[in-house]
Amino acid sequence: MKKYNVIGELLIDYRKLQNMSQAEFASRLNVDIRTVQRWENGSTLIKPDKEEDIVMETLLPYQLVRNLNASVPIPTYYDFSLRKYSLSQLTNKLPHAEWFKRNLEIATKRIRTLDYDADIDYIVRYMKYHKKITKSLKAVIKEAVRLLPEMNLIITDDSGFYSGHSLIFPLRPEAYQKLKSQEINEQDLTVNDLIHHKKLDRPIFFGFDITADSNDNNFYISSQLLRYVRDKPNQQYLFCSIPIRYDNMDLSEQMGLRIIWEGESGKNEYGLDVFPRFQEGNFRNFLSEDNS
Numbered sequence: 001m002k003k004y005n006v007i008g009e010l011l012i013d014y015r016k017l018q019n020m021s022q023a024e025f026a027s028r029l030n031v032d033i034r035t036v037q038r039w040e041n042g043s044t045l046i047k048p049d050k051e052e053d054i055v056m057e058t059l060l061p062y063q064l065v066r067n068l069n070a071s072v073p074i075p076t077y078y079d080f081s082l083r084k085y086s087l088s089q090l091t092n093k094l095p096h097a098e099w100f101k102r103n104l105e106i107a108t109k110r111i112r113t114l115d116y117d118a119d120i121d122y123i124v125r126y127m128k129y130h131k132k133i134t135k136s137l138k139a140v141i142k143e144a145v146r147l148l149p150e151m152n153l154i155i156t157d158d159s160g161f162y163s164g165h166s167l168i169f170p171l172r173p174e175a176y177q178k179l180k181s182q183e184i185n186e187q188d189l190t191v192n193d194l195i196h197h198k199k200l201d202r203p204i205f206f207g208f209d210i211t212a213d214s215n216d217n218n219f220y221i222s223s224q225l226l227r228y229v230r231d232k233p234n235q236q237y238l239f240c241s242i243p244i245r246y247d248n249m250d251l252s253e254q255m256g257l258r259i260i261w262e263g264e265s266g267k268n269e270y271g272l273d274v275f276p277r278f279q280e281g282n283f284r285n286f287l288s289e290d291n292s
Contacts, residue, residue: 001077001092007068008040059126061085061213062161081273082247097254108220110156113149123165129270132187143191144169150228155221164212170197171204186242207241230287240280257281
């Protein structure tokens with residue numbers, strides 16, 4: 001993660017990553033180009049109403065913007081590839097999986113089921129930076145929410161701004177096999193590929209996307225998912241996913257998922273690091289008391 005000391009540094013890096021000029025950035029925010037120049041050279045701070053506009057336009061974490069846009073800024077680390085912030089080097093990396101397990105009962109009221117179109121619209125915009133998004137994805141998400149509301153979640157910060165999400169699709173076995181054998185890509189999934197998990201002897205949960213803007217929020221949303229599968233009466237489930245970011249890979253392996261195949265690593269069209277791989281397994285052994 002890169003340490004940012006003032007808001008101007010962050011905005012400059014954002015524009016560079018997006019190949020965006022000051023004039024284009026100003027136009028998107030409905031301000032004069034000189035206003036953007038003053039923000040970036042540190043001669044003026046961003047007004048509160050424009051802070052919200054910047055968050056909605058850039059999808060940068062609200063807390064990150066607030067920390068840096070202050071008369072006495074709070075230095076904050078941020079990684080554009082992971083889209084995560086941190087207040088210190090000590091919390092830049094995810095902790096060991098055993099730490100998750102020891103603190104699994106710690107929860108937050110800032111998590112809720114996806115229940116607004118605006119939630120889905122924002123998440124789809126957010127995901128486009130690291131996933132290929134199809135026109136039918138919104139319908140798939142809505143069906144997943146209907147079938148599995150306990151695992152399709154959004155987490156917000158204390159001000160109500162987006163801080164992360166989990167999209168978990170309950171798959172038909174045929175769709176799972178096609179993903180595993182690489183006959184289809186995850187963006188090819190349709191509503192017809194989903195099924196209520198209670199109709200299967202072995203439910204298949206596909207983690208389409210699990211992400212958060214900080215390791216703290218990652219812990220909260222991941223722990224809620226782990227508690228859900230831990231407390232299910234049917235423990236013969238299979239969990240699979242095709243994550244493309246490297247930050248969760250070690251954690252997933254520590255929790256019991258194994259890698260089936262790996263795709264080509266590199267940078268996507270937005271200059272973000274990607275590392276696709278298919279992983280599967282379950283968390284029974286990891287969560288068992290005998291494995292403490």
